[in-house]
Amino acid sequence: MSENCKLSNNERLVLDVLGRETGPMSAYMILDKLRGSGFRAPLQVYRALEKLIGMGRVHRLESLNAFIACSHMSCEKIGVAAFVICERCEHVQEVCDDSVSLFLAGLAEKTNFKASKTSIELRGVCDACEKA
Amino acid sequence: MSENCKLSNNERLVLDVLGRETGPMSAYMILDKLRGSGFRAPLQVYRALEKLIGMGRVHRLESLNAFIACSHMSCEKIGVAAFVICERCEHVQEVCDDSVSLFLAGLAEKTNFKASKTSIELRGVCDACEKA
DNA sequence: ATAGATATGTTATAACATAACAATAAACGT
DNA sequence: ACGTTTATTGTTATGTTATAACATATCTAT
Numbered sequence: 091m092s093e094n095c096k097l098s099n100n101e102r103l104v105l106d107v108l109g110r111e112t113g114p115m116s117a118y119m120i121l122d123k124l125r126g127s128g129f130r131a132p133l134q135v136y137r138a139l140e141k142l143i144g145m146g147r148v149h150r151l152e153s154l155n156a157f158i159a160c161s162h163m164s165c166e167k168i169g170v171a172a173f174v175i176c177e178r179c180e181h182v183q184e185v186c187d188d189s190v191s192l193f194l195a196g197l198a199e200k201t202n203f204k205a206s207k208t209s210i211e212l213r214g215v216c217d218a219c220e221k222a
Numbered sequence: 223m224s225e226n227c228k229l230s231n232n233e234r235l236v237l238d239v240l241g242r243e244t245g246p247m248s249a250y251m252i253l254d255k256l257r258g259s260g261f262r263a264p265l266q267v268y269r270a271l272e273k274l275i276g277m278g279r280v281h282r283l284e285s286l287n288a289f290i291a292c293s294h295m296s297c298e299k300i301g302v303a304a305f306v307i308c309e310r311c312e313h314v315q316e317v318c319d320d321s322v323s324l325f326l327a328g329l330a331e332k333t334n335f336k337a338s339k340t341s342i343e344l345r346g347v348c349d350a351c352e353k354a
Numbered sequence: 355a356t357a358g359a360t361a362t363g364t365t366a367t368a369a370c371a372t373a374a375c376a377a378t379a380a381a382c383g384t
Numbered sequence: 385a386c387g388t389t390t391a392t393t394g395t396t397a398t399g400t401t402a403t404a405a406c407a408t409a410t411c412t413a414t
Contacts, residue, residue: 152343198346208342209344213340250401262363
């Protein structure tokens with residue numbers, strides 16, 4: 091927990107940008123937002139993202155090549171989350187409950203697998219967009 | 223089913239290459255394998271992949287930016303699969319049973335979501351590699 | 355045969371990500 | 385405080401993945 095609080099300057103800048111945005115952002119979108127703060131190269135963003143992901147403060151959406159701030163304080167303890175991504179409004183909902191962790195644990199057990207990283211993503215249309 | 227059988231020339235070539243390989247392949251690996259058959263540009267591969275994925279004959283591994291032939295006759299009816307990807311031996315196991323579809327259906331219901339595409343991927347170490 | 359649809363070819367470029375190396379700053383024991 | 389180690393940052397170049405736009409060819413039904 092104390093580890094999580096120690097953010098480097100670049101890490102804090104990247105996390106702030108992601109925190110202000112409601113939706114997912116690509117690394118290059120983040121870079122553009124941070125040019126005013128002195129960012130010049132993609133690596134500055136990718137390096138910060140890597141650390142933040144390791145801390146559970148940011149998640150990577152594999153199907154989007156994009157990143158989003160964790161909607162909880164941090165997912166580190168839980169370690170697993172599912173993302174429900176609306177393709178109309180771009181809204182992303184993070185689901186992080188027992189059903190997710192139980193499913194993943196069951197799958198790992200069934201396949202005799204030690205998972206170090208997991209990704210669950212649903213793409214489609216959310217309720218609000220469906221009704222609209 | 224009859225639709226699935228009608229593969230264009232390029233689609234058949236791409237599926238053949240994927241079928242011969244045990245593991246996942248990137249689009250550019252496929253391209254290189256098919257240069258001898260006249261392929262020259264990435265689009266030839268990507269277009270074929272898009273169709274094959276639509277038919278359920280090929281799956282895209284989002285966390286790898288790679289593609290793999292469906293290990294069943296076709297996943298079209300089922301529509302959902304989970305992939306267990308060993309980072310040591312590159313082996314990919316496709317899991318496609320009720321637990322997967324039930325989990326996804328439950329998640330969609332809980333979030334009032336109409337999913338059109340799903341992705342479940344576990345990265346880690348398989349049993350064989352763990353023991354080795 | 356021919357019109358409409360589908361598939362293919364080609365060039366260029368966009369979008370995403372990392373390697374390699376140099377420089378700087380922060381942390382720490384003595 | 386001092387130098388040493390460690391982590392962070394900066395920079396250039398390049399590698400990898402994916403698509404836009406447009407031209408051409410092939411297939412299919414009438």
